[in-house]
Amino acid sequence: MRIFKSHPLLKLVNSYMIDSPQPSNLSYLWNFGSLLAVCLVIQIITGVTLAMHYNPSVLEAFNSVEHIMRDVNNGWLIRYLHSNTASAFFFIVYLHIGRGLYYGSYRAPRTLVWTIGVVIFILMIVTAFLGLCSVNNATLNRFFALHFVLPFVLAALALMHLIALHDSAGSGNPLGISGNYDRLAFAPYFLFKDLITIFLFIIILSIFVFFMPNIWANPMQTPPAIVPEWYLLPFYAILRSIPNKLLGVIAMLSAILILLAMPFTDLSRSRGIQFRPLSKIAFYIFIANFLILMVLGAKHVESPYIEFGQISTVIYFAHFLIIVPFISLLENSLVELAVLTKEKPSR
Known part of the structure; x- marks a missing residue:
């Protein structure tokens, strides 16, 4: 029109x-x-x-x-x-x-x-x-x-x-x-x-x-811990994994803000990971770890959930700050090596 x-x-x-x-x-x-x-x-x-x-x-x-x-x-x-x-x-x-x-x-x-x-x-x-x-x-x-x-x-x-x-x-x-x-x-x-x-x-x-x-519950029994809704549980697990309250809040906020670092930590020459097998494996491990954090956020604050939460928190931050840049550089090197090997004239 x-x-x-x-x-x-x-x-x-x-x-x-x-x-x-x-x-x-x-x-x-x-x-x-x-x-x-x-x-x-x-x-x-x-x-x-x-x-x-x-x-x-x-x-x-x-x-x-x-x-x-x-x-x-x-x-x-x-x-x-x-x-x-x-x-x-x-x-x-x-x-x-x-x-x-x-x-x-x-x-x-x-x-x-x-x-x-x-x-x-x-x-x-x-x-x-x-x-x-x-x-x-x-x-x-x-x-x-x-x-x-x-x-x-x-x-x-x-x-x-x-x-x-x-x-x-x-x-x-x-x-x-x-x-x-x-x-x-x-x-x-x-x-x-x-x-x-x-x-x-x-x-x-x-x-x-x-x-x-609704989510049905037992009205005659008080839950052992009051937890937020499921969509906040991963960050709640990160908050609880650090004993210091202030550092826990900083870690929880950093877990969200660290998404802003992805344009700078991803050093790959290709966009996306659909053709990068190592990055795919790291991505699926990250998703599994995120789901584990979601489960841990609903658990009571006791051992071994605290220790598992600390391990998952380290893996979460390591994915953005260590794993993504390292795998990006490794895949760039492997691609360059494959190209040089292919272009090398045969005797």
């Missing part, structure tokens, strides 16, 4: 959502961005609706939640949708980060895109933490106010993330090479491809919301 190319606002929609050229070989691993946008919209809409009925007071907080569940029209649905979409949000973010690490999405010219993405991830963790904690009346009010405001900051950062991607080289591709050779318009090709995963996501999310919205 001509209006999409002439109207000053619709022209932006056309540039980002319709005529945006994308590499023709994008796989479904590049659909996480649209799923995260859906999650963010759901969270903001349901969050604003819940905030209209929630009372951030120590005396009335529980009663207001019961009011939402019992008296508000479809209040139970809004609350369960908000809580379960939060888990889905983090699950897809972890997949999105994993895809970026695997395919080298942090490398130039997309370093700014990666940096904004890490800031978004930090803000998500802060927002989730503020939505879980309640200490006293003043703290509850402050945390709720920040929990309400930060998603809008998150939406602004998501737009900056998209703008930085659009103004740089655009989306990468599974081969790790320039996608300028063969590109397709975003609509209708990738638009319908995104819709497929969006519909699948809504179906899976609906199963949890309608049939398994």
Whole structure:
């Protein structure tokens, strides 16, 4: 339609959502961005609706939640949708980060895109933490106010993330090479491809919301330890693995900020690890170690979980600071050696 190319606002929609050229070989691993946008919209809409009925007071907080569940029209649905979409949000973010690490999405010219993405991830963790904690009346009010405001900051950062991607080289591709050779318009090709995963996501999310919205527990038994939600457990395990509280907090923050070092520690000449077997092995070990940290974060603070947590923490930081640069240089040397051997004339 001509209006999409002439109207000053619709022209932006056309540039980002319709005529945006994308590499023709994008796989479904590049659909996480649209799923995260859906999650963010759901969270903001349901969050604003819940905030209209929630009372951030120590005396009335529980009663207001019961009011939402019992008296508000479809209040139970809004609350369960908000809580379960939060888990889905983090699950897809972890997949999105994993895809970026695997395919080298942090490398130039997309370093700014990666940096904004890490800031978004930090803000998500802060927002989730503020939505879980309640200490006293003043703290509850402050945390709720920040929990309400930060998603809008998150939406602004998501737009900056998209703008930085659009103004740089655009989306990468599974081969790790320039996608300028063969590109397709975003609509209708990738638009319908995104819709497929969006519909699948809504179906899976609906199963949890309608049939398994809560985690059942024994109300007659106090849990041995209060732990955060599953998506915060790896960093909680890193926090607990260091006896000193201040150093533990620094290590936990460093575990997130260290993602910003990837553009500098990855010294490989090729983008991504899809054609680098040693880096693949290191990546899978890193994923397994991250899952181990997630399990350890839910365990009680006692031996041997403390020792395993310390070992996993060392492996986590060593992956970024030692293993990635070492393997990158080793693979560069092996490639150069293979090329020289192949070019050497036979006698």
